[in-house]
Amino acid sequence: MLLTVERLTKRFGGLTAVNRVDFQVPEGQITAIIGPNGAGKTTFFNLISGFHQPTEGKILFKGEDITHLPAHKVARLGMARTFQTTQLFEQATVLDNVLIGQRMRTRSGLWDGILNTRRHKEELNRCYEKAVDALHFVGLVEMAHFPVSVIPQEAKKRVAIALALATDPQLVLLDEIAAGVNADETVRLARLIEKMANHGLTVLLIEHKMKMVMGLADKIMVLNYGQKIAEGTPEEIRQDKKVIEAYLGGEQIA
Numbered sequence: 001m002l003l004t005v006e007r008l009t010k011r012f013g014g015l016t017a018v019n020r021v022d023f024q025v026p027e028g029q030i031t032a033i034i035g036p037n038g039a040g041k042t043t044f045f046n047l048i049s050g051f052h053q054p055t056e057g058k059i060l061f062k063g064e065d066i067t068h069l070p071a072h073k074v075a076r077l078g079m080a081r082t083f084q085t086t087q088l089f090e091q092a093t094v095l096d097n098v099l100i101g102q103r104m105r106t107r108s109g110l111w112d113g114i115l116n117t118r119r120h121k122e123e124l125n126r127c128y129e130k131a132v133d134a135l136h137f138v139g140l141v142e143m144a145h146f147p148v149s150v151i152p153q154e155a156k157k158r159v160a161i162a163l164a165l166a167t168d169p170q171l172v173l174l175d176e177i178a179a180g181v182n183a184d185e186t187v188r189l190a191r192l193i194e195k196m197a198n199h200g201l202t203v204l205l206i207e208h209k210m211k212m213v214m215g216l217a218d219k220i221m222v223l224n225y226g227q228k229i230a231e232g233t234p235e236e237i238r239q240d241k242k243v244i245e246a247y248l249g250g251e252q253i254a
């Protein structure tokens with residue numbers, strides 16, 4: 001298992017956003033987390049990526065205990081997450097966004113940037129190569145020098161993915177990557193996620209678009225009020241009574 005989570009719990013005052021969740025992410029597969037609004041999905045992502053400290057529980061990544069590691073250290077170990085496209089720098093180019101994002105995610109301070117040594121320059125060259133590779137992978141190399149403000153929404157999603165890929169991850173966390181794009185764009189983004197898995201990356205995604213999740217995921221975990229209420233293949237999840245109940249009156253999962 002690439003990622004193992006044991007009894008993971010996060011309380012915000014009296015509210016238990018994530019409640020004793022046991023969960024595993026197998027290497028090389030696409031795993032999805034679904035659940036109604038407020039179910040705890042984003043909090044779960046924030047916990048495993050080191051942005052929130054768990055109240056209880058344990059997180060193992062590649063066999064290493066990362067429960068109390070800060071986000072930049074988790075990133076350096078090979079876990080990357082996407083953020084909303086609103087966090088991109090609109091006036092900067094696509095390439096600069098990837099370069100800046102890569103540094104922000106894997107560095108804790110500015111000291112290594114200020115000490116402008118030869119080692120530092122070599123590292124910058126490596127960063128540049130990785131950023132260009134990532135743009136190739138997501139199909140954005142032609143837009144590398146466009147400001148983010150002029151590119152379409154789907155391309156912005158691809159920039160967000162390139163940002164994650166440029167940190168050289170083994171596990172990529174995608175947080176609602178298909179939100180706010182149309183049906184054709186959603187299909188194209190799904191193809192890109194498949195391409196990531198085909199290249200050996202492990203993908204964990206939160207997604208509200210059920211058709212996309214059902215078509216993509218090898219395994220799905222369902223959260224409701226912070227608890228895991230089901231886990232299984234898309235087929236198993238579709239037929240699960242608890243899942244159907246949790247979604248009644250909300251979105252359709254069929």
Ligand SMILES: Nc1ncnc2c1ncn2[C@@H]1O[C@H](COP(=O)(O)OP(=O)(O)OP(=O)(O)O)[C@@H](O)[C@H]1O
Pocket residue numbers: 012015016017035036037038039040041042043044
């Ligand atoms: N920093 C915080 N402080 C207090 N409560 C929080 C905080 N972050 C999340 N919560 C609460 O925890 C619960 C779970 O929220 P979370 O955003 O993880 O759900 P979600 O499943 O991602 O929802 P959505 O699908 O709407 O994004 C909600 O009741 C939310 O109000």
